[in-house]
Amino acid sequence: MKKWICGVFVVLSFWTCKNDAPEIADPANAPDISAVPARFDQKMLLEEFTSSLCGQCPKSHLLRDSLRTQYANRFYSVAMHSADFMIDSSITSFITGKNFVDSLFNPSGIYPSGIINRQVSSSADLVPDFWGQKLNALYGAVPRCGLAIDAKTITGTRLNLTVHTGFSADMFGDYRVHVYLVQDLIQTNDSLYSQLNDFSIEGLTPDSTSSLYLLNDTIRNYKHKYVLKRILSDNGLAGDIIPQTLMTRGNDFAKTYVINLTGINYSACSIVAFVDKYGDTDTNHRIENVQMVKVGEAKDWN
Numbered sequence: 001m002k003k004w005i006c007g008v009f010v011v012l013s014f015w016t017c018k019n020d021a022p023e024i025a026d027p028a029n030a031p032d033i034s035a036v037p038a039r040f041d042q043k044m045l046l047e048e049f050t051s052s053l054c055g056q057c058p059k060s061h062l063l064r065d066s067l068r069t070q071y072a073n074r075f076y077s078v079a080m081h082s083a084d085f086m087i088d089s090s091i092t093s094f095i096t097g098k099n100f101v102d103s104l105f106n107p108s109g110i111y112p113s114g115i116i117n118r119q120v121s122s123s124a125d126l127v128p129d130f131w132g133q134k135l136n137a138l139y140g141a142v143p144r145c146g147l148a149i150d151a152k153t154i155t156g157t158r159l160n161l162t163v164h165t166g167f168s169a170d171m172f173g174d175y176r177v178h179v180y181l182v183q184d185l186i187q188t189n190d191s192l193y194s195q196l197n198d199f200s201i202e203g204l205t206p207d208s209t210s211s212l213y214l215l216n217d218t219i220r221n222y223k224h225k226y227v228l229k230r231i232l233s234d235n236g237l238a239g240d241i242i243p244q245t246l247m248t249r250g251n252d253f254a255k256t257y258v259i260n261l262t263g264i265n266y267s268a269c270s271i272v273a274f275v276d277k278y279g280d281t282d283t284n285h286r287i288e289n290v291q292m293v294k295v296g297e298a299k300d301w302n
Contacts, residue, residue, distance in 0.1 A: 032150055032298035033300055033301075034300055034301065036250055036251065036252050037146070037168070037301050039168055040142075040143050040144075040166070040168055041074060041302045042074070042143050042289065043146075044074060044075045044076070044135055045077070045078070045274055045287055046067075046075070046076070046077040046115070047077075047078050047080060047105070047115050048064060048079045048112070048113075049082065049112065049113045049114055050112055050114075051081055051083050051084050051111060052084040052085070052195045053084055053196055054112060054196065055198030055199075055203060055205075055217070057195070058195060058197050058199065058222075059128075060112035060114070062211070062212075063132075064131075064225075067131060067132060074139065077114075078226055078272055081099075081227065082098045082102055084193075085193060086193070086224060088230060090230070090236075091231060101237065104281075105126070110126055112128055113127065114126060114131065116131060116135060116138070117287040117290075118276060118286055118287045119134070119287075120283050121283060143168075144169040144288060145167045145169075145289055146168070146302065147164060147166070147273050147274070147275065147290065147301070148164040148298075148299060148300050149162070149273055149292075149293040149298065149299050150298045151293050151298065152298050154296060157262045158258060158259065158261065159258070159259040160256070160257075161179070161256065161259055161271065162254055162257075163255050163271075163273045164255075164301075165242060165252070165255070166301060167247055170248050172247070175275055175278065176235075176238065176239030176240055177253075177255055177274075178231075178273065178276055179231070179232040179240075179257065179272070179273045180228055181231075181232055181259070181264075182228055183265075183268055184269065184294075185225055185268060186223075186224040186227050187221060187222065187223050187224065193222065194220045194222060195224070197215055197217050198217070199213060203217040232271075234257070239276055239278065240255060242275070261295075266296070271292065271293050271295060273291050273292075274288075274289065275290075
């Protein structure tokens with residue numbers, strides 16, 4: 001009798017414990033974008049001003065690629081072309097051939113050049129030789145917001161895109177979301193896309209120590225990387241304003257976009273989104289954080 005009672009007690013205890021245990025969710029059913037974390041990684045963006053007609057630019061392209069490897073998953077880049085066949089005509093002046101971002105941040109027309117997180121105090125900040133220092137200085141920063149992107153939903157040639165901005169602290173001021181469509185690689189044997197190369201043995205400034213030295217002074221089939229294809233923000237280059245009341249700790253401001261991808265090889269494209277402290281001159285902008293994801297995928301906060 002005692003053995004029977006003990007047996008019933010053990011069974012009942014096991015049944016009770018089993019039902020009290022929390023159900024383990026199937027990771028496969030977890031949302032692509034999680035809850036807003038308490039802390040974000042600082043990520044960095046290079047907006048690079050370049051051209052296939054710039055013979056000095058290939059050296060900066062090599063530097064950019066090296067820095068992207070060094071700061072993998074924390075550093076992204078967008079190449080903004082001027083005066084060649086890779087310009088974004090919607091943001092380019094037909095008079096100067098320069099895009100309006102280039103005109104604002106690079107009024108002196110320095111090529112190659114680029115801005116990192118839109119932090120510019122003088123023209124020296126645009127020079128590629130200083131990109132590494134800028135990245136190193138920013139790497140350990142603690143941003144007050146971060147981004148996550150859901151670019152998974154494609155119906156026909158329509159992309160339903162959601163850009164999430166999460167806040168780890170309250171923020172005050174004019175902050176805006178900017179969204180770019182970027183083609184990861186343009187490579188063709190078409191001579192219209194050939195890249196001038198001053199560092200060639202045939203070039204204007206040959207450099208025997210460079211990997212560019214043994215290439216032609218005009219490189220066909222050149223790998224043009226991370227080329228800006230289109231501004232996706234509803235408000236264009238000005239960016240989409242984040243309402244002040246929504247920039248509070250723990251909040252997720254989700255902005256949706258419907259993008260027509262007709263004529264675009266979107267399998268070779270990525271989305272770059274960033275939050276900019278807006279300003280009306282080249283020296284009073286600041287990117288708070290940035291995120292990048294392949295079209296057809298989703299990227300969580302960090």
